[in-house]
Amino acid sequence: MSRAVSDRFPLRSFTSVLFLVLASVIIGVAAPSSSGLELLQLGLISASLLFALEHSGLRAHLRRLVLSVTVLAIVVAVVGALAGSDDVATLISSSMGVAIALAACILIFQGIRRTTITVDIQTVAAVLSIYLFIGVGFAAVYGVIDALSDTSIFASQSSADTSDRMYFAFITLATVGYGDLTPATRLMRAAAVGTAIIGQIYLVSIVAVVVSNLGRRSRMAPPEVDQGESSTP
Numbered sequence: 001m002s003r004a005v006s007d008r009f010p011l012r013s014f015t016s017v018l019f020l021v022l023a024s025v026i027i028g029v030a031a032p033s034s035s036g037l038e039l040l041q042l043g044l045i046s047a048s049l050l051f052a053l054e055h056s057g058l059r060a061h062l063r064r065l066v067l068s069v070t071v072l073a074i075v076v077a078v079v080g081a082l083a084g085s086d087d088v089a090t091l092i093s094s095s096m097g098v099a100i101a102l103a104a105c106i107l108i109f110q111g112i113r114r115t116t117i118t119v120d121i122q123t124v125a126a127v128l129s130i131y132l133f134i135g136v137g138f139a140a141v142y143g144v145i146d147a148l149s150d151t152s153i154f155a156s157q158s159s160a161d162t163s164d165r166m167y168f169a170f171i172t173l174a175t176v177g178y179g180d181l182t183p184a185t186r187l188m189r190a191a192a193v194g195t196a197i198i199g200q201i202y203l204v205s206i207v208a209v210v211v212s213n214l215g216r217r218s219r220m221a222p223p224e225v226d227q228g229e230s231s232t233p
Contacts, residue, residue, distance in 0.1 A: 013051070013055060013122070014052075014055060014108065014111065014122045014123075014125040014126035014129055015121070015122065015125045016051045017048050017051045017052050017055075017104075017108065017125070017126070017129045018125045018126075018128055018129045018132070020044055020045075020047050020048040020051060021044070021045065021048040021104075021129055021132045021133060021136065022132060023044055024041050024044035024045050024048070024136065025132060025135065025136065025166060025170065027040065027041060027044070028041050028136075028139070028162055028163060028166035029163055029166050029167050029170075030163070031163070039093065041093075041097075041162065042074065042093055042096060042097060042100070043074070045097060045100050045101065045104070045136060046070055046074055046100060048104060048129070048133075049066075049070055049100050049103060049104045049107065050067065050070065052104050052107040052108045052111060052129070053066050053067065053070075053107050055111045066103065066107070070100065070103075074096070076092060076096065087147045088147075090143050090146060090147040091143075091144060091147035091148065093143070094140045094141070094142075094143025094144045094146075094147060095140070095144055096140075097136065097137070097139070097140030097143065098137055098140040098141055098144065101133045101134070101136045101137030101140060102137060104129075104130075104133045105130050105133050105134065105137070108126050108129055108130050108133070109130065111126060112126050112127070118215065118216065119210060119213045119214050119215065119216050120214070120215070121214075123210055123214075124210060124211060124214065127206055127207050127210045128207070130202075130206075131173075131199075131202055131203070131207065134173065134195075134198060134199065134202065135166075135169045135170045135173045135195075135199070136166075136169070138169045138172075138173065138191065138194070138195045139162075139165045139166040139168075139169035139170075141191055142160075142165040142168065142169060142188070142191060143162070143165055145185075145187055145188060145191065146160050146165065149185065149187075151184065151185070152184055153165075153183065153184055153185060153188045154168070154181045154182060154183065154184055154188075155182045155183065155184040156180065156181055156182055157181075164181060167181070168181045168192075169195060172192050172195040172196050172199070173195050173196065173198075173199035174199060175196050175199065175200060
C-alpha cells in the first residue's frame, strides 16, 4: 500500500473499543450496584467512546468537539452522583449513557466507512462493538425510565439496579428470554420490544454480512484507494 493511502486510512484498533465496552458490560452485570459502579461503568464507556473517536477518521476539530462534550458529560454525571439523590444520579448517569452509546455507534460506523479497505478482524470488532453499545444504550434507556417511574420497571421485584437493567438489556437483545425479569409497564414493554427487534435485525444483517465478507475488499472503500494501490511500485 502506498504511503498516501496509509496516511488516509490510519491503523485501526477497534479491538480496544470492543474490550472496553465488554468490560463495562461484565462489570455492570456482575458487580453490586452503587453510584460508584455507575460512574465506573460510565468511565469505561467514555473510554470506549474516546478510542472510537481516535479511529473514527473525523477531522481534528470535530474530534476536539466530541472530546469536550464527553468530558463535560462525565463531569455532569459525577456532580449528579455526588450531589443528588439515587434517582437523580441514575437519571443523569443513564442519560449520559444513552448519549455516549449513541455517539459511539455513530463514530464506530464512521470509522468503518472511512478507514476500511479490506473487511478484517478489526472490522468484525467494530461491528461487534456497535452491538454491545446498542445493549448498553438500551440499559441506559431503562435507567432513565426507572428514574422517572414511581414503580419498579420489573414486575418480579420491587426495585431495579444497574445490574438488573444491564442483564435484562442483553438477555432481551439476544432474545434469550429467561423470564426471571419481565417488564412491568407499557413503556418498558415498548423498550424491550425495541431492544429485541433492533438486536435481531443487527445480528442477521450487519454482523452476518460483515462476517461472510471477511477478507474481501470493502464496498465502502473510496476510489482513491484503487489509485493509490495501483501506484505502488
